[in-house]
Amino acid sequence: VKRIAIEEHFTTDTYLEFLKTHGAPAHGTPGSAPGARSVSAEGRIASLARMSKIIGLSKERLGEMDSAGIDMQVLSLTLPGPEIFSPAEGTEISIKMNDEIFSLMNGHPGRFASFAAIAPQDPSGSARELERAVTKLGFKGAVVNSNIQGEYMDLEKYWPIFEKAQSLNVPIYIHPKEPSMIKAYEAYPALTRAMWGFAADAGLHAMRLICGGVFDQYPRLKIILGHLGESLPFWLWRLDKQWRHEKMMPGAKQINKEPSQYIKENFFITTSGMFWPLALEFVLKAVGPDRVMFAVDYPYESSQVAVEVIDSLAIAQVDKEKIYHLNSEKVLRL
Amino acid sequence: VKRIAIEEHFTTDTYLEFLKTHGAPAHGTPGSAPGARSVSAEGRIASLARMSKIIGLSKERLGEMDSAGIDMQVLSLTLPGPEIFSPAEGTEISIKMNDEIFSLMNGHPGRFASFAAIAPQDPSGSARELERAVTKLGFKGAVVNSNIQGEYMDLEKYWPIFEKAQSLNVPIYIHPKEPSMIKAYEAYPALTRAMWGFAADAGLHAMRLICGGVFDQYPRLKIILGHLGESLPFWLWRLDKQWRHEKMMPGAKQINKEPSQYIKENFFITTSGMFWPLALEFVLKAVGPDRVMFAVDYPYESSQVAVEVIDSLAIAQVDKEKIYHLNSEKVLRL
Numbered sequence: 001v002k003r004i005a006i007e008e009h010f011t012t013d014t015y016l017e018f019l020k021t022h023g024a025p026a027h028g029t030p031g032s033a034p035g036a037r038s039v040s041a042e043g044r045i046a047s048l049a050r051m052s053k054i055i056g057l058s059k060e061r062l063g064e065m066d067s068a069g070i071d072m073q074v075l076s077l078t079l080p081g082p083e084i085f086s087p088a089e090g091t092e093i094s095i096k097m098n099d100e101i102f103s104l105m106n107g108h109p110g111r112f113a114s115f116a117a118i119a120p121q122d123p124s125g126s127a128r129e130l131e132r133a134v135t136k137l138g139f140k141g142a143v144v145n146s147n148i149q150g151e152y153m154d155l156e157k158y159w160p161i162f163e164k165a166q167s168l169n170v171p172i173y174i175h176p177k178e179p180s181m182i183k184a185y186e187a188y189p190a191l192t193r194a195m196w197g198f199a200a201d202a203g204l205h206a207m208r209l210i211c212g213g214v215f216d217q218y219p220r221l222k223i224i225l226g227h228l229g230e231s232l233p234f235w236l237w238r239l240d241k242q243w244r245h246e247k248m249m250p251g252a253k254q255i256n257k258e259p260s261q262y263i264k265e266n267f268f269i270t271t272s273g274m275f276w277p278l279a280l281e282f283v284l285k286a287v288g289p290d291r292v293m294f295a296v297d298y299p300y301e302s303s304q305v306a307v308e309v310i311d312s313l314a315i316a317q318v319d320k321e322k323i324y325h326l327n328s329e330k331v332l333r334l
Numbered sequence: 335v336k337r338i339a340i341e342e343h344f345t346t347d348t349y350l351e352f353l354k355t356h357g358a359p360a361h362g363t364p365g366s367a368p369g370a371r372s373v374s375a376e377g378r379i380a381s382l383a384r385m386s387k388i389i390g391l392s393k394e395r396l397g398e399m400d401s402a403g404i405d406m407q408v409l410s411l412t413l414p415g416p417e418i419f420s421p422a423e424g425t426e427i428s429i430k431m432n433d434e435i436f437s438l439m440n441g442h443p444g445r446f447a448s449f450a451a452i453a454p455q456d457p458s459g460s461a462r463e464l465e466r467a468v469t470k471l472g473f474k475g476a477v478v479n480s481n482i483q484g485e486y487m488d489l490e491k492y493w494p495i496f497e498k499a500q501s502l503n504v505p506i507y508i509h510p511k512e513p514s515m516i517k518a519y520e521a522y523p524a525l526t527r528a529m530w531g532f533a534a535d536a537g538l539h540a541m542r543l544i545c546g547g548v549f550d551q552y553p554r555l556k557i558i559l560g561h562l563g564e565s566l567p568f569w570l571w572r573l574d575k576q577w578r579h580e581k582m583m584p585g586a587k588q589i590n591k592e593p594s595q596y597i598k599e600n601f602f603i604t605t606s607g608m609f610w611p612l613a614l615e616f617v618l619k620a621v622g623p624d625r626v627m628f629a630v631d632y633p634y635e636s637s638q639v640a641v642e643v644i645d646s647l648a649i650a651q652v653d654k655e656k657i658y659h660l661n662s663e664k665v666l667r668l
Contacts, residue, residue, distance in 0.1 A: 152518065181515035184486065184538060188545040190586060195576035195593075196541050199569070200534060204518060207530050211522040227572070234568040235533070237610035238561070242529035252524060259529075276571035282616040 002325040003070045003307065004334065007173070007226050007272040007295035009078035011048055012056050012100055018093050019045050022085055044080065053299035054078060057104045057112065061298070065111070068303035070296070071325075074332065075101060075114040076143040079177055082119035083148045090119025094129050102137045113334060115143040115173055120158055127164040134168045140332040141170035141224075146201045147180040153205070154212030162218045171222035171268065171331055176202035176230065194273065194300070203230035206267070207259075215266045216256045222331060226272035226295060228279055233269065233286040236260045263287065268331055270295035271323070275309035289319040293328045336659040337404045337641065338668065341507065341560050341606040341629035343412035345382055346390050346434055352427050353379050356419055378414065387633035388412060391438045391446065395632070399445070402637035404630070405659075408666065409435060409448040410477040413511055416453035417482045424453025428463050436471045447668060449477040449507055454492055461498040468502050474666040475504035475558075480535045481514040487539070488546030496552045505556035505602065505665055510536035510564065528607065528634070537564035540601070541593075549600045550590045556665060560606035560629060562613055567603065567620040570594045597621065602665055604629035605657070609643035623653040627662045 053060045065073060077097055082090040094117040105112040116133035118126040126142075133139035142165065144153065153161070165172050176198030178185075185191040185200075206225055215221060225232065232239075239259040246252055257265075264287055271280065272295035284292055296306040310323060328334060387394045399407060411431055416424040428451040439446040450467035452460040460476075467473035476499065478487065487495070499506050510532030512519075519525040519534075540559055549555060559566065566573075573593040580586055591599075598621055605614065606629035618626055630640040644657060662668060 147518075150518075154521070179515075180518050181513075184481075184484075184514050184542075187488070188542065188587060189583065190577065190580035191538070191541055191545060193576070193580065195573060195580055196538070196569070200538070204525070204530070204534070207525055208518075208522065211525060228568075231565045231568055234562075234565055234613060234616075235530070237613065238608055239529060241607070242527070243524065246524035246527065246529055249523065253522060273575070274572055278616065278619055279568060279571065282568075282612065285612055 001321060003294060004072045004074065004325045004328045005070050005294055005296045005298065005303070005306070006074040006224070006328050006332070007175070007270055008073035008075055008298040009054060009300070010056065010075050010101065011054055011078050012097070014100055015077065015093070015097055016045055016049055018096075019080070022089055022093075048078070051299060057108060062108070062111070064298070064303045068307045070303055070307070072110070072334070073112055073298065074140060074328070075105075075112055076173065076175065077101075077117040079145055079175075081143070081145045082117050083121060083145050085119065087119060087122035087125065091122045091125035091129060093117075094119050094126070098129065098133045098137060098139065113332065114139050115141050118142045118144065118161070120144055120148045120153060120161060123158050123160045127160045130161065130164050130170070131168060134170055140334070141165065141172060143173040143175050145175050145177045146205050147177065150180040152208045154208040154214055159214070159217065162214060162221050166218045166221045169220070169333070171224050173224040173226070174202055174205055175226060199227055199230045202226075203232060206230060206232055210259050210262045211253060211255065213253065213255050215262045221266055222268060223266055224268045224270060224293070224331075226270045226297065228271065228274040228283045229263075229267070229269040229287070232263055232267070233283045236263060236286050264291065267291065268293055268327070271306065271310065272297040273301050275301070275306050277309060277313055280309070280313060281315070284315065284319065289315070289322045290327060292323050293331070294324045335655060337628060338406045338408065338659045338662045339404050339628055339630045339632065339637070339640070340408040340558070340662050340666070341509070341604055342407035342409055342632040343388060343634070344390065344409050344435065345388055345412050346431070348434055349411065349427070349431055350379055350383055352430075353414070356423055356427075382412070385633060391442060396442070396445070398632070398637045402641045404637055404641065406444070406668070407446055407632065408474060408662070409439075409446055410507065410509065411435075411451040413479055413509075415477070415479040416451050417455060417479050419453065421453060421456035421459065425456045425459035425463060427451075428453050428460070432463065432467045432471060432473065447666065448473050449475050452476045452478065452495065454478055454482045454487060454495060457492050457494045461494045464495065464498050464504070465502060468504055474668070475499065475506060477507040477509050479509050479511045480532075480539050481511065484514040486542045488542040488548055493548070493551065496548060496555050500552045500555045503554070503667070505558050507558040507560070508536055508539055509560060533561055533564045536560075537566060540564060540566055544593050544596045545587060545589065547587065547589050549596045555600055556602060557600055558602045558604060558627070558665075560604045560631065562605065562608040562617045563597075563601070563603040563621070566597055566601070567617045570597060570620050598625065601625065602627055602661070605640065605644065606631035607635050609635070609640050611643060611647055614643070614647060615649070618649065618653065623649070623656045624661060626657050627665070628658045
C-alpha cells in the first residue's frame with residue numbers, strides 16, 4: 001500500500017539563522033513586545049539546531065521513510081513559523097523558505113510535496129505567496145500555526161487568505177501551537193505544549209472559524225486539522241446540541257448549518273501523533289473514512305509506530321487505502 | 335433497572351435573592367472587581383428565575399424523573415455557585431443552601447441525595463462545611479465549579495478541601511463553567527459556555543490537578559468529571575506519550591505515575607449532556623465500565639433522551655447496571 005504522510009516537519013539552517021537575527025518572541029505569549037526574545041525561544045532554536053533529523057531533507061529522514069514504508073512526505077516548516085515576525089519579515093522569510101524547500105525537493109523526485117509557509121499577519125502578502133507557491137512551485141496548500149500573535153483567522157482581515165485558498169482549490173492546514181491565552185497553562189510548561197495546550201488552541205481556532213461564518217462565505221474552503229481533529233470529533237454531537245440552544249440567544253451570530261455539518265464538509269483530519277487504535281476507530285466512525293488522512297508528525301513522532309498502528313486497524317482495506325493515500329491524493333491533488 | 339442520575343441541578347428563591355443582593359460578578363471574567371455586577375449576571379438571574387423546573391424540588395422535576403424512570407437524583411447547586419462571592423459570604427451561603435436542600439429532600443425520602451455546595455475560596459471553611467454536610471446531613475461529596483475566581487485547585491492553598499474529601503472518603507465533582515481566560519472565546523458567547531469553553535476550563539482544571547501532584551499527595555482522592563470526562567478520555571494515549579517527553583524537560587514538575595493512570599484510578603466520569611452512543615462506547619472502552627456513571631444535567635438536558643440513549647447502548651447488561659447505579663452506589667456510598 002502506498003503511504004503519504006502529510007504533517008511532516010522541517011527547518012533549515014537559513015531559517016534558524018533568520019530566527020536568531022530577527023528575534024524569536026515567545027510565540028503565543030500575549031503582551032510580549034514585538035521582536036522580544038525569551039529564554040524559551042532561545043531554547044527552541046538550540047533544540048531545533050540539535051535535532052539533525054529535522055534539518056533539510058537528510059539521509060536520516062529518507063531512511064526513516066524507507067524503513068517505515070512511507071512513499072511521500074508532505075512537508076511543512078516547523079514551529080515557530082513566519083507568524084511570529086513583523087508582516088513584511090514574515091512574508092520575506094516565507095518566500096525564502098518556500099524557494100529553499102522547493103529546490104531541496106527537486107533532488108528527490110516523487111518523495112516530497114509541500115505546504116507553503118505563509119505569514120497570515122500579512123494577509124495580502126500571504127495570499128500572493130500562497131498563489132505563487134501553488135501555481136509556480138506546485139505546492140499543495142498552506143500551513144498556519146494556530147493563533148497569529150494572539151489572533152484567529154475568523155477575523156475578516158484574514159479572509160483574503162481563505163478567498164485565495166478556495167479559488168486555488170487547496171487546503172489550509174491549521175497546525176497547533178502554544179495557546180494565545182497562556183496564563184492558566186504556564187504553571188506547568190507541559191500543559192502549554194503538545195500534551196494539552198496545542199490542541200486547546202487549534203481546536204478553539206477551528207471553532208471560531210465555524211462560529212464566525214467563514215464556511216458560509218467560502219463554502220468550498222478546506223481546512224485540515226491534525227491530532228485526530230484536536231478533539232472536535234469527540235464533541236461532534238454536543239456541538240450541535242448546544243448550538244441549537246445558543247443560536248436562539250440574543251445577539252448570537254447566525255450561521256447557515258449546524259457545527260457538525262461544517263466539520264464533515266469543510267474539514268479533513270489527520271492521524272498525526274494519535275496512534276491509538278481506539279481513538280482512530282472512533283474518529284473514523286464519527287467523521288467517516290473519506291475525511292481522515294495519514295500523518296506522522298515527523299520528527300516528533302515515530303514513522304514506524306504510526307505505520308504499525310494504522311496497519312493494525314481492524315478496518316476495511318479500502319478505508320486503509322483512503323487514509324494512507326486516496327484521500328490526500330484527492331484533497332492535495334497529488 | 336434502577337437509575338441514579340448524579341449531575342442534577344437546582345437553585346432556590348433564597349439563593350436567587352442572595353445573588354441579587356450580594357452581587358453576581360460575571361463569573362469567570364478575570365479582572366472584574368469583587369462584587370461587580372454585569373449584564374450577563376443579571377441575565378443569568380432572570381433566566382434562572384424563569385426556569386421553574388430548576389427551583390427547589392418541584393412537581394415538574396419529580397414528574398420528569400418518574401416518566402424517564404429515574405429513581406434518584408443526586409443534586410448540586412447550579413451556576414453561578416458560591417465560588418463567586420467573598421470567602422465569608424461564600425461559606426455563609428453554602429451552609430444556608432446545604433441546610434435548605436437537606437430540608438427539601440426530607441420531603442421525598444429515597445428520591446434525592448446531594449453534593450454539598452462549598453466556597454473553595456475559603457479553603458478551611460469549605461473543608462469544615464464539607465465535613466458537616468457529609469457527617470451531619472448525609473451528603474455524598476461536594477461540587478466545585480471549575481475555576482475559582484480564575485484559580486484552580488492544584489494550588490496548595492486549596493488542598494485542605496482534598497485532604498478532607500479523602501479522609502471522609504467522598505468525591506469532589508468538578509463542574510464546568512466559563513473559562514478563566516475568556517478573551518479568545520468571548521467574540522462568540524456560545525464558545526464561552528457549554529458548547530465549548532465549559533469543557534476547556536474543566537478539562538484544564540483536571541489536567542492541572544494531575545500535573546500538580548494532587549493525586550500523589552492524596553492517592554485515594556476521587557474526582558468526578560461530567561460530559562464524558564471533558565475530553566480527557568479522547569486524549570488518554572497522547573497524554574502519556576507527551577508526558578514521557580515533557581517529564582524529561584528541565585524544570586518539569588515530576589509526578590509518580592503517567593497521566594492516564596490517574597485518570598483511571600482517581601477519576602470517575604459521568605454521561606451528563608453526552609447522549610451519543612458512539613462517544614459513550616468509546617469512553618466505556620477507554621476508561622472501563624467501572625468508572626462511568628449516569629447523569630443527565632437536569633434541567634438543561636432531557637432525562638427522557640438520556641435514558642433512551644443509555645438504554646439503547648449495545649453493551650452488556652451488567653455494564654448498564656454499573657453505569658446506571660452500581661458505580662454511583664459504590665462511589666457515593668448510597
